[in-house]
Amino acid sequence: MSELVVTSLFIYPIKSLAGISLKDSQVESRGLKFDRRWMLVDENNQFITQREHPKMAMLQPEITESSIIVSHRKLNISPIIISLSAPNSESEMVTIWDDTCPAKEVSKEANDWFSKVLEMDCRLMYMHDTSIRQADQRYAINEADKVSFADGYPVLMVSEESMILLNQKMGLDYSIERFRPNIVFKGGNPHQEDTIRKVQIAEVEFYGVKPCARCVLTTIDPQTTEQGKEPLKTLSSYRKLNNKILFGENFIPTKEGQIKVGDLLKILEIKKSPF
Numbered sequence: 001m002s003e004l005v006v007t008s009l010f011i012y013p014i015k016s017l018a019g020i021s022l023k024d025s026q027v028e029s030r031g032l033k034f035d036r037r038w039m040l041v042d043e044n045n046q047f048i049t050q051r052e053h054p055k056m057a058m059l060q061p062e063i064t065e066s067s068i069i070v071s072h073r074k075l076n077i078s079p080i081i082i083s084l085s086a087p088n089s090e091s092e093m094v095t096i097w098d099d100t101c102p103a104k105e106v107s108k109e110a111n112d113w114f115s116k117v118l119e120m121d122c123r124l125m126y127m128h129d130t131s132i133r134q135a136d137q138r139y140a141i142n143e144a145d146k147v148s149f150a151d152g153y154p155v156l157m158v159s160e161e162s163m164i165l166l167n168q169k170m171g172l173d174y175s176i177e178r179f180r181p182n183i184v185f186k187g188g189n190p191h192q193e194d195t196i197r198k199v200q201i202a203e204v205e206f207y208g209v210k211p212c213a214r215c216v217l218t219t220i221d222p223q224t225t226e227q228g229k230e231p232l233k234t235l236s237s238y239r240k241l242n243n244k245i246l247f248g249e250n251f252i253p254t255k256e257g258q259i260k261v262g263d264l265l266k267i268l269e270i271k272k273s274p275f
Contacts, residue, residue, distance in 0.1 A: 004265035024260035031154035153250035
């Protein structure tokens with residue numbers, strides 16, 4: 001078997017905004033450091049995503065030593081600067097899918113900026129360290145497993161070979177960024193991530209707990225916000241199981257530590273593919 005090697009790392013500090021490509025990252029119990037620790041909510045404290053608001057893809061964050069700077073990819077408007085420190089506001093409950101958990105409002109300045117840019121009333125919330133959102137216990141390794149504002153699990157891995165196969169079947173050249181992975185690797189067979197039960201990257205161990213069910217968000221071009229039928233149309237022809245279209249594998253880290261592009265994946269346990 002050929003070596004499996006990490007080729008890309010991504011984080012998405014503010015849920016459903018554009019991602020950031022990294023050369024290395026600290027892996028924490030909730031996932032990669034800063035990944036989806038911020039989230040926009042509506043007037044009912046319900047989470048907001050590109051599914052209903054594709055223009056969120058045009059908002060590009062970058063991280064400095066002390067802040068997140070969010071700018072618009074096309075509009076000539078001043079960026080918003082958000083401190084990486086936890087805000088001093090009171091904790092309140094926010095809703096993401098079927099979960100509710102505490103979060104803190106970042107600032108009125110941030111609320112006003114995002115409300116203006118997205119043309120809707122919204123607020124920016126932060127998941128502080130004492131806020132616990134438990135990972136889905138049907139698939140979690142331990143009761144203490146937790147997750148950020150990610151859809152369900154701390155880390156999503158996808159192989160380059162899976163993306164190559166999909167592009168071949170579509171006859172298109174889509175970017176893997178449509179699938180919003182955290183860790184991209186190469187060197188194995190297409191969809192080898194389906195079969196990984198336990199893997200070690202540097203000193204960090206991850207358990208593969210569940211295939212990732214894909215939604216309409218993957219049909220939004222992250223560069224233009226244009227929406228089509230692909231890749232879900234093609235994926236449904238060979239990656240559909242129990243009425244869900246699966247692409248990529250969700251992982252839970254069991255150790256914390258540093259990983260980087262170029263690290264090898266050492267498979268410790270395998271499992272049967274659902275296909």
